Amino acid sequence: MKKGTLYLIAILWAVIVILPFLWALRISLIPTYTTFVSFFPKSLSELSLVNYEYLLFKTKFPRWMINSVLVSGGATFLNVLACSMLGYVLARKRLPGSNVIFTLVLALLMVPYHILVIALYLGLSKVKLTNTLFGVILPLSANPFGVFLMRQYITMIPREYEEAALVDGCSRIGALFKIVLPQALPAVGILTVTMFMETWNNFILPLVMLTKDSMKTVTVGIADLAFQTLNTNWGVLMAGSLLGAVPTVLVFVLFNRYFLRGLTLHGGLK
Amino acid sequence: MEKRILVLAGVLLTGILAFGTTIQFWTCPFVSQPENFLAPLVEQFTAQTGIKVEISVVSYNDAVVKYQAAIAAGEAPDIMYLTESRFLPLVKFGNALEPLDKYLSDDLRSRFARPDLLDQYAATAGGSLYVVPIFFVTYLGAVNVDILQAAGVPEDLIAKMTDPNQTYTWDDLLHIAKLVTKDLDGDGKVDQWLYAYPGGANWTHPFLLWYWGAGGSPTLLTDEGKPAFDTEATRLALSFLLKLKEEGLMPPGVGSLDAGDAIDLFTAEKTAFINNVWPSNSLKIWPEQFPSLNYRLVYPPVGPTGARTTYFGSGLLAIARQSKHKDEAWKFIEFLLSDDAQAYVAQSYYFPVTGKLPEEFANDPRVKMYYDVLSYAIPEPMHPAMARWKAIYNSEVQAVLIGQKTPEEAAADMQRRAEQALEAYQ
Amino acid sequence: MFTISFTRWPIIGSPTFVGLKNYYRLLHDEIFLKALKNTLWYALITVPSITSFSFALALSLRGITWGREFFKAIYVFPMVVTLVSTAAIWKGMYLPFGPLNQLLVNLGFSPVEFLSVGLVIPSLCLVLIWRDIGYYSLFFLAGLEEIPSEILEAATVDGAGAFQRFRYIIWPMMKPVTLLVCILVTIGSFMIFTLVYVITGGGPAYSSEALLNYIYDVGWREFRMGYAAASAVIYFFILFGLNMFERLVFERG
Numbered sequence: 001m002k003k004g005t006l007y008l009i010a011i012l013w014a015v016i017v018i019l020p021f022l023w024a025l026r027i028s029l030i031p032t033y034t035t036f037v038s039f040f041p042k043s044l045s046e047l048s049l050v051n052y053e054y055l056l057f058k059t060k061f062p063r064w065m066i067n068s069v070l071v072s073g074g075a076t077f078l079n080v081l082a083c084s085m086l087g088y089v090l091a092r093k094r095l096p097g098s099n100v101i102f103t104l105v106l107a108l109l110m111v112p113y114h115i116l117v118i119a120l121y122l123g124l125s126k127v128k129l130t131n132t133l134f135g136v137i138l139p140l141s142a143n144p145f146g147v148f149l150m151r152q153y154i155t156m157i158p159r160e161y162e163e164a165a166l167v168d169g170c171s172r173i174g175a176l177f178k179i180v181l182p183q184a185l186p187a188v189g190i191l192t193v194t195m196f197m198e199t200w201n202n203f204i205l206p207l208v209m210l211t212k213d214s215m216k217t218v219t220v221g222i223a224d225l226a227f228q229t230l231n232t233n234w235g236v237l238m239a240g241s242l243l244g245a246v247p248t249v250l251v252f253v254l255f256n257r258y259f260l261r262g263l264t265l266h267g268g269l270k
Numbered sequence: 271m272e273k274r275i276l277v278l279a280g281v282l283l284t285g286i287l288a289f290g291t292t293i294q295f296w297t298c299p300f301v302s303q304p305e306n307f308l309a310p311l312v313e314q315f316t317a318q319t320g321i322k323v324e325i326s327v328v329s330y331n332d333a334v335v336k337y338q339a340a341i342a343a344g345e346a347p348d349i350m351y352l353t354e355s356r357f358l359p360l361v362k363f364g365n366a367l368e369p370l371d372k373y374l375s376d377d378l379r380s381r382f383a384r385p386d387l388l389d390q391y392a393a394t395a396g397g398s399l400y401v402v403p404i405f406f407v408t409y410l411g412a413v414n415v416d417i418l419q420a421a422g423v424p425e426d427l428i429a430k431m432t433d434p435n436q437t438y439t440w441d442d443l444l445h446i447a448k449l450v451t452k453d454l455d456g457d458g459k460v461d462q463w464l465y466a467y468p469g470g471a472n473w474t475h476p477f478l479l480w481y482w483g484a485g486g487s488p489t490l491l492t493d494e495g496k497p498a499f500d501t502e503a504t505r506l507a508l509s510f511l512l513k514l515k516e517e518g519l520m521p522p523g524v525g526s527l528d529a530g531d532a533i534d535l536f537t538a539e540k541t542a543f544i545n546n547v548w549p550s551n552s553l554k555i556w557p558e559q560f561p562s563l564n565y566r567l568v569y570p571p572v573g574p575t576g577a578r579t580t581y582f583g584s585g586l587l588a589i590a591r592q593s594k595h596k597d598e599a600w601k602f603i604e605f606l607l608s609d610d611a612q613a614y615v616a617q618s619y620y621f622p623v624t625g626k627l628p629e630e631f632a633n634d635p636r637v638k639m640y641y642d643v644l645s646y647a648i649p650e651p652m653h654p655a656m657a658r659w660k661a662i663y664n665s666e667v668q669a670v671l672i673g674q675k676t677p678e679e680a681a682a683d684m685q686r687r688a689e690q691a692l693e694a695y696q
Numbered sequence: 697m698f699t700i701s702f703t704r705w706p707i708i709g710s711p712t713f714v715g716l717k718n719y720y721r722l723l724h725d726e727i728f729l730k731a732l733k734n735t736l737w738y739a740l741i742t743v744p745s746i747t748s749f750s751f752a753l754a755l756s757l758r759g760i761t762w763g764r765e766f767f768k769a770i771y772v773f774p775m776v777v778t779l780v781s782t783a784a785i786w787k788g789m790y791l792p793f794g795p796l797n798q799l800l801v802n803l804g805f806s807p808v809e810f811l812s813v814g815l816v817i818p819s820l821c822l823v824l825i826w827r828d829i830g831y832y833s834l835f836f837l838a839g840l841e842e843i844p845s846e847i848l849e850a851a852t853v854d855g856a857g858a859f860q861r862f863r864y865i866i867w868p869m870m871k872p873v874t875l876l877v878c879i880l881v882t883i884g885s886f887m888i889f890t891l892v893y894v895i896t897g898g899g900p901a902y903s904s905e906a907l908l909n910y911i912y913d914v915g916w917r918e919f920r921m922g923y924a925a926a927s928a929v930i931y932f933f934i935l936f937g938l939n940m941f942e943r944l945v946f947e948r949g
Contacts, residue, residue, distance in 0.1 A: 006759040013753060014770045017830060021773075023795045024785045059303065109883055110935045114912045115697055115928045118339060118707055118921065125343035201779045203890055204912075208339050211296065211326045213305060222780045224299075224329045226787070226894055234788060241781030252776045256769065335916045338707040363919050364708025459806070470811065470899045523792035526811035526900045531791060540793070658918050668901040672813050 021242070028052070028239035051239040061240060063214055064221040068200060069247055071136050071217055075199040078141035080191055084184070086142065087150025088176050092159075101148060108144040117208050124209070131215060136206050140199050146191050153187035154180055189258020196251045218244040292322040293595050293602060294347035296337070298330045300405075300585055301550065301618045311614055315605050321598045334359075334657075341366045346590035348599040354650035355474060355657065357401045357588055358394060362654045368589040369398035373600045378607065381624040387584075387649060394652040403584035404606045405620035408640050408647045409475070409546045410580065411568040417462065417542040421450040431568035434642045439572045440483070440510055443543065447519040450542045463521045465543045466536075467511055469671045471529035474650055474660055475581045477667050479545055480507035485575035488648045490659065497692065499663065500685035506574050508670050508677035515671055525672040537563055545570065546581070549640055550619035567639050582647035585620065658691040700925035707921050718926035728927060730902050731910040732934070734817060738906060739885040739938065741821040742828075746881045747874060750829045754836030768837070771830025783894035786823045790895065811896055816904040820891055828884065832877045839873035840866070875946040879939050886935050907931050 029047040055061040090101065120139050121130060129135035161183075162175040170178065181188065206217040216224075222244050225237045252259070301307050305325040312323045326347070328336045334356060340346045341364055350367075352360070360366045371392075379385055383406075392399040411431070418428055423446050430436045447464035454461050468476050482488065486503030514520045521527075521535060533551070536544040537560050552567055570580045587606070589599045605611055612622035616631055621640065631637045653659065666680040666687075675683065701718055705711035722728050753771070757764060774782060789796050790810040797807040810819040843866060851861050889908040892898055898905035898913070911931065915924030 003759065006756040009753070009756045010760055010763075010767050013830070014767060016826070017770055017774055020785050020789055020826075021777075023789065027788065106879065106883070106939060107936060110886070110932055110939075111697070112908055112911055112928045112931055114889070114908060115700075115915060115921070115925050118342065118915075121339045122343050125345055130343060130345060197776060201890075203780060207332055208335060211328065211336060211340070212324075213327050219778060219780045222778070222784065223331075223894065224327075226780070226784050237784055238788070241778070241784045245777040245781050248776045248778060249773070252772065253769075338916065338919075341708040359706070359919050360708065363706035366708050459801075470896065472897055472899070521792060522807065523809045523812065525813070526809065526816070526896065527792065535793075538793075661913070665899070665901040668899055672900055674813065674901065 024238040024242055027234050028236075028242060030235055051233075051235040052243070054236055055239050055243065059221075060213055060216070061218075061221060061243070064216050064218040065244070065247070067133060067210075067215060068218040068244075071133050071140075071206070072196050072199040072247070074133070074137040075140040076192055076195045078137065079143055079146050079195040080188055082142040083146035083150045083191060084154075084176065084181055084188070085173075086147045087152075088154055088180060090147065090151040091154035101151065105144040105148040114204055117204050120205070121208055130209055131211055133210075133215065135209050136202075136217070137199075139205060140202065143195060143198070146195060149187055149191060150184065153184050157183050186258050189255050193252055193255050193259045197248050200248050290320070290322075291595050291598050292324055293349060293593075293599050294324050294326070295349040295351075295602070296326050296328050296333075296347040297351040298333050298585075299327055300351075300620060303327075307618060311606070311611055315602060318605075319598075319601060321595075321601065323602055337366075341590065341592065344592055346592045348590060348593040348595050349602065350588050350590060352401060352586045352588055353583070354391075354586065354652050355660070357391075357586060358652050359654050359657070360588075361395050361400055366591055367400040368591045368593065368596055369400060370402060370589065370600070371399050373604075374399065374402065378604070378624070381607075383623055384644075390649070391586075391652070401586035401588045402603060402607070403586050403623045404603070405612075405615050405618075406582060406584040406623055407548050407620050408580055408582050408643050409479070409548055409570075410552070410639055410643065411543065411545040411570060412536070412547045412552060412565045413568050414536070414539060414542040414564065415566050416564045417450055417539065418446065421446075421452065421542075423449055428566070431571075432566055432639075434569060434639070437569075437572045437578065440574060443571055444513070444519075446543070447514060448517075451519050460518060461540065463541050464519055465514065465545070466521050466527055466532040466541050467514070467524050467667075467671065468527045468529040468532040469524050469668045470526040471532075472661060472664050473529050474656075475546060475583075476529060477507070477663050478648075478651075479570070479579075479581060480511060480573075481663075482579040482648055483507070483570065483573035483577055484510070485573060485577045488579075488651070490651045490653065497659070497685060497688035499688050500681045503575070504681040504684065505677045508667065508680055510574075511667070512670055512677060525668055536565075539563065543568075548583075548619075549621070549637070553619050553634070553636060567636055569639070569643065578646060580643050580647045582644070582649045584623070584649070655688075655691050659688050662687045662691065697925050697928055700922055701929050702926075703922040704920070705922040705925075706919035707916075708919075711922060714922065718923045719930075721923065722926055722930065727902055727905065728910060731898075731905045731907045732930075734903070734905055735886060735888075735907040735931075737817050738821060738824075738888050739882055741818065742824050742885045743878055743881050745821075746825055746828045746832060747877050749825065750832035750877065751836050751870075751874070753829060753833040754840055757833065757837050758840050768834060771833060773830070774827040775831035779890045780894060782823065782827060783891050786891075787895045790819060811900070811904075813900050813903045816896060816900065820888065820895065820904055821885075823891055823895070824885065824888065828881065832881070835873055835877055836870065839870050843869050871946060875943065878942050878946075882938055882942065883935065886931070 028051050029049070031048045031050045124130050124135045124138070129138065157180060162179045165175045165179050166172070201219060203219050203223065207220050207223075210216055210220070218240075222237070222240050225233070225240050297304050297308075304327055308325060312325065316322055328351075333351070337346070337350060337360065341360070346366065357367065374388075379388065382388060387403065388399060391401055413428065413431060415428070419425075427438065427442060427446070430438045430442075443464065450462060450464050451460055452462045453459060478486070481503055484503040484506035486501065486507070487498040490498055492498045515524065521540060524532075527535075529546075532541075533544065535541045537556065547567065552565075556563060556565065570578055572578045587603050589596050589603075593599055606615070607624050609625035612625040613628045616622050616628055621627065621631075621637075626632070627637065650656075651659075663684055666675070666684045669675040669683075670677055670680045700711065702713060702715060703711035704714050704718075757767060760767070788794055791797075792807070792809065796810065800807055809815065847865055848861060851865055856864070886906075887908060888906045889912070892904055892906045892909050893912075896904045898909050907927065908931070911924045911927045914927065915921045
């Protein structure tokens with residue numbers, strides 16, 4: 001195909017991807033409840049930041065953002081730790097083939113946690129973790145897919161280096177962190193980005209687990225805005241939706257390089 | 271004198287005992303940010319009694335989910351905000367609420383504007399009172415005066431809608447609908463209608479307003495205690511809505527319209543009539559947000575069987591059986607029912623169940639209209655299966671609006687499914 | 697979950713054993729069957745379209761050198777944005793008088809009821825497609841970049857056309873990635889919960905109700921957790937079976 005056509009396709013899709021966000025931005029910049037507006041503002045004076053002002057100063061939105069960052073950051077960190085350790089063990093021990101493990105991992109991914117969350121809640125309430133951020137972080141901290149990813153990746157790393165280190169008196173844990181992980185950075189990149197996104201998106205768990213207004217995560221907060229009993233305040237809802245997306249976008253931008261490099265190797269998966 | 275000292279000592283003693291207790295109060299957002307709205311009341315209460323109140327907000331949509339999880343884990347809040355249709359399952363399935371009869375003094379009971387409702391709450395729950403209301407709300411209709419006048423709707427008809435001593439009918443509405451439905455900008459497409467039924471919403475009242483208006487059973491039950499859906503009232507209500515839809519008098523897409531979107535259509539002057547306007551919308555949000563919207567509140571229309579009704583909602587509070595601070599919790603509820611607190615709550619445009627309205631409201635003729643309908647407004651039906659019935663009737667109304675079923679078929683299906691739903695609870 | 701599925705359990709009460717009654721009821725539950733059908737439709741529409749479109753997008757990205765990184769970053773954007781936000785934004789896009797209809801009217805078409813019975817499933821699928829294509833195209837692109845360009849050049853020299861190159865060189869090497877994407881999209885389409893929850897709530901008349909939404913509603917709103925668990929068990933086995941089937945197809949084909 002001609003280069004021009006390829007560029008046309010690429011640009012067209014980029015525009016399609018961006019347009020809904022532009023509309024959301026447009027709505028977030030008008031001061032009333034209505035959605036009956038033309039896409040292009042007639043003049044700049046039509047626009048205003050009241051919705052953002054309202055969100056940032058009149059609601060607990062900033063607090064929700066912090067909570068979400070704590071939850072997602074914490075869960076991501078724990079995931080990187082747990083998944084690399086478990087993945088390392090699985091990679092270095094003689095265990096059933098990757099096919100079996102992969103099937104198991106997929107099976108775990110398919111369980112509808114909308115039901116399991118009640119069992120989780122009852123369990124966590126016994127150890128007094130309900131209504132704490134840690135109660136949300138803990139159940140999310142060892143994602144089966146992450147374990148599988150790390151295992152796959154570590155299997156590809158030659159054993160020689162760590163064996164040499166082990167001979168030199170380095171512990172297994174030390175070998176993992178000093179030798180294996182630095183070589184597995186692309187996988188860690190993928191893990192960080194996907195886990196951050198997944199925990200940020202998780203809805204049911206924080207919904208059930210956290211009640212205090214100051215404890216809510218941003219996903220739950222946005223859903224609350226969307227389901228106001230009074231008129232839906234579209235401006236505030238859209239402003240919240242856009243602001244709520246900023247941290248995940250940031251994480252992606254930061255880890256973009258590792259993420260994409262990791263995907264290249266990830267492509268050879270299975 | 272001695273008596274007084276005793277009372278004083280008693281008050282002091284309970285004050286000291288109660289000091290430092292914190293009660294948990296989970297409320298739904300009946301105003302945006304209820305925790306801020308209620309803060310002055312809580313402060314006053316804490317100053318009087320030494321009992322602290324911690325308020326958490328749970329959305330209407332997910333309140334039931336959160337209550338269930340908390341109750342199952344033994345972490346139920348002391349006070350829960352509920353609605354008529356929501357408290358019964360908590361009593362019926364988990365015996366999770368505390369009977370309040372022993373707390374409610376005769377004096378307090380006599381101060382309620384509609385004490386009969388208290389009996390009704392008790393009767394549906396097997397004799398004990400588990401909830402008390404702290405405010406109520408009724409629904410009125412509203413019309414867009416500019417649209418009506420421009421469409422040539424006779425002035426006396428508009429007057430009939432706003433006069434408590436006169437009536438207007440569904441046929442009048444149909445007549446007005448034909449006048450106002452128009453292509454304003456001349457592009458060959460209709461862009462102004464009378465009314466948008468929110469067919470996509472899973473709310474309790476939109477269908478019931480029409481069903482009751484056609485003479486439907488207030489409790490949704492027949493005299494024999496069976497669901498009353500395969501009835502003339504259902505068919506009349508559905509036929510009327512279908513007629514509006516089929517004759518192009520409702521905007522396109524009503525089959526999947528959200529309740530909020532339907533209100534948006536009215537405030538954007540696309541529709542000229544709406545039948546579910548609660549006071550905080552009509553008295554506060556609209557004047558603030560849509561200063562150019564020229565609307566007038568109207569009474570509910572009279573249906574084909576001569577019935578005239580509207581919806582009565584209230585904010586109910588219950589105490590959890592698990593609560594360790596039941597007495598303190600009741601004190602707070604009692605406090606919310608005091609005259610001062612009720613007057614304060616009224617500022618949220620939800621009206622007091624005891625005591626008087628603050629002056630600024632009492633003199634407002636629009637508020638008077640909300641009180642006028644009180645005598646015939648019907649409370650939300652109370653039944654353990656209500657959550658399922660609501661989903662059932664809303665989906666059947668939708669099926670009619672999108673042309674999948676005739677009103678007769680939908681009424682029959684509603685009945686069958688409502689009965690099935692009952693079986694699952696027995 | 698399996699144990700619960702044999703009981704009747706309102707969460708706030710204690711469970712009672714009812715044997716297979718829940719499963720028996722499910723088979724006669726028209727809403728459950730409808731939700732099951734809808735969910736299969738979601739999978740049936742999204743899996744082939746997302747897989748093929750993202751493959752195609754990756755192929756065109758591969759032909760681009762200047763600005764490739766820029767496009768990649770833009771394409772993953774919808775995936776990075778919080779799902780609830782995406783759902784809220786598309787709820788607005790699909791409003792009867794919303795931007796999509798404004799656009800159609802401005803282009804001279806008549807407005808479309810995106811969320812009507814006939815269109816609601818494709819409309820929701822469209823959101824998923826819009827969201828996922830860019831992300832999965834990165835998977836394909838990563839796979840494509842692993843194919844040594846010498847092989848392709850050699851094939852071109854030998855007179856292989858674009859189709860032949862695709863059929864005999866690119867496709868065999870891309871099969872594992874394609875399978876992975878297929879499986880992930882299948883799981884994603886079964887987990888469409890949030891979009892349905894925010895955009896339609898399952899309506900109109902259950903025509904967009906997904907299985908997961910049904911499970912959630914029955915368990916949490918109607919006080920029937922046992923019944924919900926039984927539906928969840930069926931959900932699990934169908935999804936698992938579907939994935940096994942996909943793997944089988946790819947291993948044979």
